[in-house]
Amino acid sequence: xxxxxxxxxxxxxxxxxxxxxxxxxxxxxxxxxxxxxxxxxxxxxxxxxxxxxxxxxxxxxxxxxxxxxxxxxxxxxxxxxxxxxxxxxxxxxxx
Amino acid sequence: xxxxxxxxxxxxxxxxxxxxxxxxxxxxxxxxxxxxxxxxxxxxxxxxxxxxxxxxxxxxxxxxxxxxxxxxxxxxxxxxxxxxxxxxxxxxxxxxxxxxxxxxxxxxxxxxxxxxxxxxxxxxxxxxxxxxxxxxxxxxxxxxxxxxxxxxxxxxxxxxxxxxxxxxxxxxxxxxxxxxxxxxxxxxxxxxxxxxxxxxxxxxxxxxxxxxxxxxxxxxxxxxxxxxxxxx
Numbered sequence: 548x549x550x551x552x553x554x555x556x557x558x559x560x561x562x563x564x565x566x567x568x569x570x571x572x573x574x575x576x577x578x579x580x581x582x583x584x585x586x587x588x589x590x591x592x593x594x595x596x597x598x599x600x601x602x603x604x605x606x607x608x609x610x611x612x613x614x615x616x617x618x619x620x621x622x623x624x625x626x627x628x629x630x631x632x633x634x635x636x637x638x639x640x641x642x
Numbered sequence: 643x644x645x646x647x648x649x650x651x652x653x654x655x656x657x658x659x660x661x662x663x664x665x666x667x668x669x670x671x672x673x674x675x676x677x678x679x680x681x682x683x684x685x686x687x688x689x690x691x692x693x694x695x696x697x698x699x700x701x702x703x704x705x706x707x708x709x710x711x712x713x714x715x716x717x718x719x720x721x722x723x724x725x726x727x728x729x730x731x732x733x734x735x736x737x738x739x740x741x742x743x744x745x746x747x748x749x750x751x752x753x754x755x756x757x758x759x760x761x762x763x764x765x766x767x768x769x770x771x772x773x774x775x776x777x778x779x780x781x782x783x784x785x786x787x788x789x790x791x792x793x794x795x796x797x798x799x800x801x802x803x804x805x806x807x808x809x810x811x812x813x814x815x816x817x818x819x820x821x822x823x824x825x826x827x828x829x830x831x832x833x834x835x836x837x838x839x840x841x842x843x844x845x846x847x848x849x850x851x852x853x854x855x856x857x858x859x860x861x862x863x864x865x866x867x868x869x870x871x872x873x874x
Binding site for chain 2: 551572573574575578579582583585586587590
């Protein structure tokens, strides 16, 4: 048998919703990956769609956590002073 | 719903086959070549056990005790399952060939069932949503396994093909008309034969050794029931 490859599995719970990564399977090829993914990730869950993606085809970021998380904790960037959907400021006094 | 005794007997035959196939699949789930396949086999085996219960319910009503009696207390000689459904091999080629034959024949039988009463058609539709996938799974693995080890697949076909015809062994005046059952059996048989011969396989009509593991399945399934009668 040729060696197995790793396939990342994405599941959509309901039509129109986003596909979310739920795990991976090892398989020979996309077809057997899909056969395995179907029984692994949809047998007890709502499911309206599945994707399998060869891990080799995923482009991963080369930055580390320090770079990727650098936006975390910058509260001043959050639009909390603004009431979403109303077009109004929650606090008039922004001084 | 009450059905005629002859119809009930044939629904029970279908249920027995799903019960045997399901028991084997859930029992061999540590023996597939990979974790992914083991989990899929176990899951599909549970589907088959569910279909067995559904079909028993259609045959005798949904009373649990009656269904349990059919499964656990019926004399083994009264089971009419085709021997193929009982084959209890842990060899991958045997599993693949068994289920390729079983699921492809079962698809024909579900088509027959779909043309029967509305209640049976509804059950057939429910089962098909799972069986279509089972057929795809085993067909795909049959094709791959045949490419990888033709000789071992031939050996499994020689052992199992002769017992597959029993899947269409229905009586007179039961669930299906004899003509429709025969036609479905012939369609299936000629389709499978031409597919397999084109892949270079031969299909002997008689097996060297008969295959029937139904007693082993019943012994396993009934361990608790027999050990603790009335208390299980």
